[in-house]
Amino acid sequence: MRGKYFSLLLLFLLFSSVSLAFIVEISPKNQKILLNESAVFNLTIKHSSLSDELFELYSPDVLWDIRTGDVLRVPSHEVFSTKLIVRPLNVNPGIYGVPLIFRMVSSGEKVEDRVTIETASQYLPSDEYLPAVKATPAFKTEIDPREPYEFVIDLENKNRRNLSVVKIKVRSNVLNKDYTTSLGPLEKKKVKFIVNFDPLTKPQKDVFYVTLLVPEQERAYQFDLFPTPVRIISYGGIEENVSEDDSFLKSVTHVKLINKGNGAHYYTYSFYAGSLKRLFLSSSEDLSIVRNALEWDVFLEPGESAELFVIVNYRPVFWAFVIFFVIIFGYFVFRSPVIIKKSARVIRTREGGISDVKVVLNVIHRGYRKVANFEMIDLIPKIATYIPDNSASTVPPENVTKSESKGTLVKWNLGQVEPKEHRIITYSIRSKLSILGGLRLPVAVAKFRTDYRVRETTSNPVVIKFSSE
Numbered sequence: 001m002r003g004k005y006f007s008l009l010l011l012f013l014l015f016s017s018v019s020l021a022f023i024v025e026i027s028p029k030n031q032k033i034l035l036n037e038s039a040v041f042n043l044t045i046k047h048s049s050l051s052d053e054l055f056e057l058y059s060p061d062v063l064w065d066i067r068t069g070d071v072l073r074v075p076s077h078e079v080f081s082t083k084l085i086v087r088p089l090n091v092n093p094g095i096y097g098v099p100l101i102f103r104m105v106s107s108g109e110k111v112e113d114r115v116t117i118e119t120a121s122q123y124l125p126s127d128e129y130l131p132a133v134k135a136t137p138a139f140k141t142e143i144d145p146r147e148p149y150e151f152v153i154d155l156e157n158k159n160r161r162n163l164s165v166v167k168i169k170v171r172s173n174v175l176n177k178d179y180t181t182s183l184g185p186l187e188k189k190k191v192k193f194i195v196n197f198d199p200l201t202k203p204q205k206d207v208f209y210v211t212l213l214v215p216e217q218e219r220a221y222q223f224d225l226f227p228t229p230v231r232i233i234s235y236g237g238i239e240e241n242v243s244e245d246d247s248f249l250k251s252v253t254h255v256k257l258i259n260k261g262n263g264a265h266y267y268t269y270s271f272y273a274g275s276l277k278r279l280f281l282s283s284s285e286d287l288s289i290v291r292n293a294l295e296w297d298v299f300l301e302p303g304e305s306a307e308l309f310v311i312v313n314y315r316p317v318f319w320a321f322v323i324f325f326v327i328i329f330g331y332f333v334f335r336s337p338v339i340i341k342k343s344a345r346v347i348r349t350r351e352g353g354i355s356d357v358k359v360v361l362n363v364i365h366r367g368y369r370k371v372a373n374f375e376m377i378d379l380i381p382k383i384a385t386y387i388p389d390n391s392a393s394t395v396p397p398e399n400v401t402k403s404e405s406k407g408t409l410v411k412w413n414l415g416q417v418e419p420k421e422h423r424i425i426t427y428s429i430r431s432k433l434s435i436l437g438g439l440r441l442p443v444a445v446a447k448f449r450t451d452y453r454v455r456e457t458t459s460n461p462v463v464i465k466f467s468s469e
Contacts, residue, residue, distance in 0.1 A: 012343035020075075022047035022055075024102050024111050026084060032118040038087040043068065045080045046103070054105045054263060057084075059316050063091050067243030072102075085240040092120050093130050094222035095166040097209070103215050116226065131156035131214040131221045133166065133183065138190070139208075141230045145197035145262055152192050153210065155339055157183040167213040172206045174232065190278025200302040203234035203263045222285055238300065240269070249314040256307050271297045271310050280317065283310045300317065340376070340444055340459035346466055353434030354466050356387070361412065361459065363423040369451060372416045378427050381439070387428040394426045417448070438465040 023046050031039035055072035069083035086098060095118045102111045121130055138152040151170065153391045157316060165185040168191065179193050210231055212223040241256040254460050259265055270293045273281055278289075284307075287423060288295050298306045341362040348356035362379065365371065375398075380386050386400055386408045398413040431439075441462040448455060 017228060020110065020332070021051070022049075022102075022104060022109070024113055025115055026100075026115060030116045030118070031090075032120070034122040035093065035119050036122045037089070038085050039115070041084040041086070041115060043084040045072065045074050045102070046078070047076075049076055049106075054459040056103045056105060057100065058103075059098060060419050063096075063101060065089055066098075066100070073172065074169055086115065088119055091119055091291055092221050094212075094214075094217045095119075095224050095270055096222060097227065098455070101196070106315040108269055113228070114226065114356055122432040126214050130391055131161060131163055131213060131216065132263055133163070133212050133223050135168075135210065135212055135223065137225060138227050139228075141228065142198075142233050143197065143230060144235060145201040145232055146199045146235065149195045149197060150192055151179075151195055154188070155183060155212075155285055156188045157186055160185040163213055163214055167215070169210075169211045169213065171209045172230070174201055175206070175208065184242060190289035193345070194359070197232075200262050201232055202302065206230050206232065232262070233261045234261065238265050238382050239296075242328055246288075248317050251312050253312075254307070255309070256305060257298055257300065258305040259302055262302050264299065264301050267298045267300065269298065271306060273310075273312075277312065280314050281310065281312050284308045311336040333431075336455060337365060337369070337450065338371060338374070338446065338448060338457055339364050339366060340446055340457060342378075342441070342462050344441055344462045344464055346464060347428065348430075349434075349466075351434040354439055354464065355435040356383070356428055356430050357439065357464060358426065358428050359441065359462075360466050361425040363417070363425065363446070365417045365419055365421045367437055368419050370416055370418050371448040372449040373454075374414040374417050374446065376412045376414070376425075376444055377445040378410045379406065379417050379442045380410065381441070382407040383433065383435065383439075384408075384414070384429040384431045386410055387430055389426045389428060391426070393424065397427075435466070437467075438463060440464075 003299055026042045027042045031041065045055060052073060055074060055278045057066060057072060059066050065087040067085050069085065069224040072080070074080040074081070086304075095116065098117055100113045102113070117458070134156040136154040139150065151167065155166065162185055162189050166181050166183055167179065168179040169276060170179075174197065175195060177193070177195055179191065181189065181191050183189060207282050208228045210225040210228070212225075213222040214223075225335060237260065239256065239258045239260045243254045245254070252269070257267060257269060268288075268434065271283075272293050274292050277376050278294075281292060281294075284296065288297070294310070296308055300306060324381055341364070342359070342363075344357050344359045346354050346356070347358045360379075363374075363376070376422070379419060381402075386409075387447050388396065395414065399411040401409045401411070403409060410427065414423060417423070441464070443461050444459040446457050
């Protein structure tokens with residue numbers, strides 16, 4: 001609902017502003033008078049306000065007395081007509097452009113216009129001509145500020161007087177130039193002079209105001225030309241300077257954006273980068289991702305530049321793989337060529353607990369070179385005693401030693417073990433008492449000699465869990 005009221009308010013303001021527009025028409029635009037006369041023009045005003053409106057008229061040029069035949073009170077939707085009277089106050093003979101400003105009192109809205117008045121002296125001696133110069137612009141109305149601009153104007157001396165000094169003044173937002181020439185009796189001349197603009201002058205519309213001054217003793221005669229609209233054209237744009245620095249698995253793209261034109265520009269620079277590539281990419285900030293590209297939106301004034309960079313670096317991935325393969329290689333190089341897998345299972349119970357346990361030791365040579373002097377020791381806890389396995393499939397121990405503090409040490413000497421050879425050693429243990437809950441067996445330890453040194457390996461510990469339920 002609030003948005004609806006806001007829209008209605010905007011529409012009301014829009015129509016209100018349209019209703020306050022007004023139109024001013026002056027005819028004719030040119031008048032020729034003597035210095036003691038007044039120029040009279042026809043003035044019409046029309047507005048679209050819903051009520052009567054009062055208007056003010058004034059000129060920023062104080063050398064003229066400006067008034068109207070009637071008070072500028074204009075009825076609604078009617079054409080108001082009256083006389084516009086312009087009288088010179090302190091001017092010399094010449095041609096003048098008189099600026100006029102009409103203002104609606106209620107809204108403050110303004111309309112600017114201009115009339116041209118040629119003045120002549122009321123005291124003209126029969127044997128003397130007053131200066132009379134006709135000037136016609138012949139210059140281009142479209143200006144490229146990078147190139148020298150040739151200002152051209154055609155001059156004509158309308159009487160037989162020799163004008164030794166004729167000053168040409170050109171004024172606008174971008175040009176302030178004076179030039180002096182001369183004219184012989186009835187001479188026609190094409191005046192040219194070069195103007196160099198700042199190459200970074202912004203594109204814009206402008207108006208050249210050209211005034212001719214003919215000084216003569218204590219006075220000067222002024223001739224104003226009709227204002228000539230001109231336009232500073234736009235040129236150039238954003239230029240890309242892209243350079244790449246490539247090294248091992250890393251590339252750095254440097255982008256320099258330069259506004260070579262004379263106007264401000266928005267520019268979008270795109271850099272292709274797929275989803276996988278973006279994982280290894282770092283870049284300047286203030287970017288957006290559009291599909292498979294990174295985009296930077298840049299705003300540059302004339303002559304400004306911006307620098308961007310994009311770094312694609314695969315080195316971390318490479319070094320991660322190198323470290324991974326080094327670890328794998330080191331594992332296979334430095335791992336024990338012989339492993340021992342220890343397992344056990346309950347083969348007899350007594351009074352709801354563990355009585356006899358069979359232990360199996362698997363000796364596996366997984367290396368590629370034979371090992372010698374292979375000796376292995378296994379420890380039987382003090383709570384149990386060793387029972388040999390007399391089957392032909394196992395290797396009998398070399399020595400069985402009982403220790404009151406540690407338990408029973410069983411030692412095997414396998415001598416030389418060939419690559420890929422698998423030996424199985426089995427024996428049993430019997431507990432002195434019935435074991436409830438479970439039993440933990442320590443690791444078996446083996447020592448052997450390789451081509452380089454004596455090495456040691458251990459088996460896994462074994463935990464036997466037992467429940468009488």
